[in-house]
Amino acid sequence: MESESRAGRPRASSRETLAEAACELFLEQGYDATSVADITRRAGVSRSSFFNYFSSKSDVLWSGLDARIDKALVALAALGTHADGPAVRAALEPVVHDFAPDPLALALRNASAMGLEQELLRDTGIRHARISSAVAATARSAGVDEIRADILGSALATAVLSSLRVWAEQGAGQASLEQRFDEALHSIHDLPWG
Known part of the structure; x- marks a missing residue:
């Protein structure tokens, strides 16, 4: 099941969208405080979509x-x-x-x-x-x-x-x-x- 995306962000599961969401979160709350779930939620994709592109x-x-x-x-x-x-x-x-x-x-x-x-x-x-x-x-x-x-x-x-x-x-x-x-x-x- 896909998470709901942040307002204004189009739903996508591309590598670039996930990377952009991750970098935004790393800047906002720090690397250690950011989880894969946070990244997928920000990108509006499922956890399995994340692991289609990245191993960690x-x-x-x-x-x-x-x-x-x-x-x-x-x-x-x-x-x-x-x-x-x-x-x-x-x-x-x-x-x-x-x-x-x-x-x-x-x-x-x-x-x-x-x-x-x-x-x-x-x-x-x-x-x-x-x-x-x-x-x-x-x-x-x-x-x-x-x-x-x-x-x-x-x-x-x-x-x-x-x-x-x-x-x-x-x-x-x-x-x-x-x-x-x-x-x-x-x-x-x-x-x-x-």
């Missing part, structure tokens, strides 16, 4: 980035023994390319107001570990020694996530995320691939 409340923030990371991990694995610095960077660039402001960007910019500092810190660490591990595995498969592979993985994962955070915190429309990523890559240029 946290997934509202991260699902867009996670889909991009998933594609990058596939691209990294496909490089095999032919991996080198430019190929790895090319596999990671789609994570930041044409990244439109989304719930994650809003959360990064308004972390304090939404009560999300700890949540973002923890969940960013998960994404960092996924990217870092995949880059390190790619480097090892191309013959890079263990420690250097781990350092490269961590550095490149940090470049992706730091550029995203800075871009969002400074206002997503102020500079391109691609430019921020390029700046981040230049800052780690002293870490040679081979």
